[in-house]
Amino acid sequence: MSDRRDPLWDSGHLRIEREEARRLMELGRSRVEDGADGPVISLQDLALHFSDHVVLDGISLDVTSGETVCILGGSGAGKSTILRLILGLIRPDGGRIIVRGEDVATASRDELLQLRRDMGMVFQQAALFDSLTVYDNVGFYLHEHEDLREDEVGERIDETLRMVDLDPDQVSELLPAELSGGMKKRVGLARALIHQPSILLYDEPTSGLDPITTRTIDDLILKLQRDLGVTSIVVTHDIRSAFRIGNRVALLFDGQIMFQGTPEEMMDSDEGYVREFLH
Amino acid sequence: MIVRKAALTPVRYLGDTLKEFAWHTQRYFALMWRTIHATVTRPFYSGDLAVQLDSIGVGSIGIVILTGLFTGMVLALQSAVEMRQFGATIYIGRLVGASTVRELGPVLTALMVTGRAGSGIAAEIGAMRVTEQVDALKTMGVDPVRKLVTPRFVACLIALPLLTIITDLVAIFGGLLIAIVKLDLTFDLYIRSVYVTLADSGFVLQYIPVDFIGGVIVKPVFFGAIIAITSCYYGLSTRGGTEGVGRAATGAVVTSSIFILATDYFLTQLLIALLIE
Numbered sequence: 028m029s030d031r032r033d034p035l036w037d038s039g040h041l042r043i044e045r046e047e048a049r050r051l052m053e054l055g056r057s058r059v060e061d062g063a064d065g066p067v068i069s070l071q072d073l074a075l076h077f078s079d080h081v082v083l084d085g086i087s088l089d090v091t092s093g094e095t096v097c098i099l100g101g102s103g104a105g106k107s108t109i110l111r112l113i114l115g116l117i118r119p120d121g122g123r124i125i126v127r128g129e130d131v132a133t134a135s136r137d138e139l140l141q142l143r144r145d146m147g148m149v150f151q152q153a154a155l156f157d158s159l160t161v162y163d164n165v166g167f168y169l170h171e172h173e174d175l176r177e178d179e180v181g182e183r184i185d186e187t188l189r190m191v192d193l194d195p196d197q198v199s200e201l202l203p204a205e206l207s208g209g210m211k212k213r214v215g216l217a218r219a220l221i222h223q224p225s226i227l228l229y230d231e232p233t234s235g236l237d238p239i240t241t242r243t244i245d246d247l248i249l250k251l252q253r254d255l256g257v258t259s260i261v262v263t264h265d266i267r268s269a270f271r272i273g274n275r276v277a278l279l280f281d282g283q284i285m286f287q288g289t290p291e292e293m294m295d296s297d298e299g300y301v302r303e304f305l306h
Numbered sequence: 307m308i309v310r311k312a313a314l315t316p317v318r319y320l321g322d323t324l325k326e327f328a329w330h331t332q333r334y335f336a337l338m339w340r341t342i343h344a345t346v347t348r349p350f351y352s353g354d355l356a357v358q359l360d361s362i363g364v365g366s367i368g369i370v371i372l373t374g375l376f377t378g379m380v381l382a383l384q385s386a387v388e389m390r391q392f393g394a395t396i397y398i399g400r401l402v403g404a405s406t407v408r409e410l411g412p413v414l415t416a417l418m419v420t421g422r423a424g425s426g427i428a429a430e431i432g433a434m435r436v437t438e439q440v441d442a443l444k445t446m447g448v449d450p451v452r453k454l455v456t457p458r459f460v461a462c463l464i465a466l467p468l469l470t471i472i473t474d475l476v477a478i479f480g481g482l483l484i485a486i487v488k489l490d491l492t493f494d495l496y497i498r499s500v501y502v503t504l505a506d507s508g509f510v511l512q513y514i515p516v517d518f519i520g521g522v523i524v525k526p527v528f529f530g531a532i533i534a535i536t537s538c539y540y541g542l543s544t545r546g547g548t549e550g551v552g553r554a555a556t557g558a559v560v561t562s563s564i565f566i567l568a569t570d571y572f573l574t575q576l577l578i579a580l581l582i583e
Contacts, residue, residue: 114445140447148445154438168446218442 067092067127067226067258068113074121075108082108084282086122092225095252095259097269099304100279106262107151109279110228113260114148115139126226144172147219147257151231153211155203161188161214162199168222187217191247209240216247220255227251229261233268245271266305278304330543337451337542338535341459344452354457362423362458363465367472373418374473377410378402378480386489395489399499402481407504407521411474413570416466416529420562424537427458428558431541432551440542450542459534466530470522507581520577528573529566536562 066089073086082105090096100106111117115131124131155164166184185195191213233241270290277287286301385401434440443450485491507516540558544550
């Protein structure tokens with residue numbers, strides 16, 4: 028009956044989404060049971076304001092091991108800010124950000140640098156280093172932090188590029204300016220993956236991409252989730268992507284989480300803003 | 307009530323401006339301290355240092371040669387007009403040598419490097435900032451101060467004294483050209499005149515003229531630090547897309563230039579007190 032009330036739900040496209048969401052929920056449950064020693068990331072009563080503008084007002088969210096949580100919300104809702112807070116790029120005005128038992132909000136600069144080594148971030152515009160080739164961009168972490176021979180580094184880079192469906196022979200020597208939008212996102216993803224982090228943060232991974240490339244990137248995120256079992260937070264305003272890849276979704280509005288639950292629960296929610304957002 | 311609000315507005319504006327000034331000053335010196343600390347502690351980015359030495363140092367050679375040449379020539383030409391009246395053209399070498407080594411060499415070199423390399427540093431780091439490349443560095447466990455600021459800082463500290471020596475030599479050569487072609491002085495007379503003025507200030511370690519300590523070492527090192535820190539500060543503080551990058555580049559050049567001229571005055575006072583008096 029609730030399906031009938033929702034015009035979006037009646038479309039064939041979203042029915043497929045629902046089936047996928049159900050399948051992903053099953054995957055999520057098994058992972059949570061495997062590693063049920065508390066949340067990997069825990070946001071507790073997080074608050075942030077810039078001058079007089081309240082950006083986040085008492086955000087609480089737990090992400091367990093192997094889970095993918097999508098944060099939805101309109102433009103300027105503070106979605107990307109949450110990722111920046113988790114990475115310690117900005118400090119909150121209140122609340123705690125616990126990542127693997129460490130409070131990011133009070134960590135020193137050196138502690139933050141260490142914490143970030145277990146995280147990978149895929150930026151909205153990829154944020155590839157302009158002056159470096161794809162090879163050097165992807166291998167940047169290894170060159171900085173790991174004492175490997177160049178042939179070992181090369182192997183890891185090739186392997187990671189293949190993982191994101193890129194041919195190393197074709198792209199390694201290209202500069203970021205020579206790549207398409209979708210390729211940039213994949214190289215950004217490869218760069219975030221090269222050191223095999225246990226936490227991946229995605230900032231609008233499909234924004235600005237055509238529907239086919241969006242689907243490809245979503246499939247890639249699902250593949251990584253299945254194969255590597257990383258814990259992920261995906262910030263997006265694309266409901267379809269969120270339902271496709273998220274075990275859980277959180278809807279952000281006016282600095283607060285208006286809803287959090289599975290994609291199915293979101294579809295069935297009667298809350299005003301949730302319904303408005305879905306329409 | 308309305309009157310009171312209107313009266314408070316300028317006060318509040320002044321207060322906000324002062325707060326902002328204090329905030330920037332604190333962050334500027336914090337960046338300077340972190341850069342100095344990163345310069346003497348591991349890891350070192352020698353590859354990046356080599357790139358910056360090439361960009362800031364080698365890349366500025368052409369512009370400082372032209373600056374030195376025309377400055378030396380115009381200095382000799384202008385002085386000759388006045389000195390001819392007293393039959394004192396033989397002292398042209400003294401005037402060109404002293405003013406170049408003590409003041410014009412270090413200051414003009416620093417200003418030219420600010421215009422050429424300082425704006426480039428601010429724009430490059432600013433572009434990295436607005437395209438989230440600086441954040442990408444941080445997320446990969448790399449300190450942007452070590453990776454971006456320190457190589458540019460060290461490169462400026464090394465390049466500025468060397469570029470100043472080039473400016474000084476070329477300016478003295480420029481003065482020599484005018485002295486020979488326009489004033490009928492001999493090579494020997496001009497060079498001896500330059501040497502005498504430098505020797506007048508005394509020597510350190512037997513062979514190094516005191517003027518060199520201030521003009522070729524102390525001032526250029528300070529100016530190099532100012533250019534690097536100011537430009538990197540503006541770059542790292544960039545906000546607001548491509549427009550912000552333009553503002554950062556302009557701000558870096560204007561602020562560095564003012565800092566260089568102000569610091570030059572205080573350093574000159576200090577050097578006179580320490581080395582001459």
